[in-house]
Amino acid sequence: MLYLVAALALGIVAQTPAASRVPLLRAIWPTYIHLLVVGWLTQLIFGVAYWMFPRYSPEQPRGSERLGWAAFVLLNTGLVLRALAEPWHSMTGRAGTALVASAALQLLAGLAFVVNTWPRVRER
């Protein structure tokens, strides 16, 4: 929900006349898209799937809670890092290490979700 609000707020900013003149605002388009699609949509799916997919077992109904939390922490850390580093990198060419770290964190989040969810998707 926070990402949805933040992304739409960025969308408003990107449509203002100042957006074409201020370098920082010209660089926010990828940030806007990824806050919306990864921060809101994908994370909403992660949350609902974790909640409502078939139980893994009576002892571990949602699979590994640790992997579930790891996906949450990694995705948000990676995405926030990206939101800060990507415009900064576009303007200055710096923050490259942060971009690479952000890429690795988000990738690990996606893989953690897939690994935890895969065994819960099965025929009854």
Place this chain on the structure above:
Amino acid sequence: MPKLSVCLIRASLAYLAAGFVMGAIMLADRALPLGGWVIRLRPMHIEFLLLGWTVQLALGVAYWILPRFRAGAERGRASLAWAAFALLNTGVLVVAVGAAVGAPPIAGLTGRCAEGLAAAAFAAHAWPRVKVFGAGPGAGAEG
């Protein structure tokens, strides 16, 4: 969970993993240039995550969870939903791989047609299942 939902949702998870791998490569490439081939991943990244992951997951969950019929086949015309599964995946792969390898435009058009037919087939399947609780000719609905 019915078999078709398992197929749709597992396929969507595979696209999620593949799409995230491509996204990570493209993002890292901005700081550590990996070569000109990375830009070719972009259409594949978008296609995999938008249609392969998000849309396919929605179809899988919808097939599983939409109201079922009390009489006859409980999920209605399953063949239409299976056709949607086959068409969607064919379309996603044709569009994505075609764009990545620089295939002629007819490949992209063919893939998009397959995706459009997938949407139409799934809509035709799901339409009768979307109704007010207990309504519908000859068939009640249940969770």
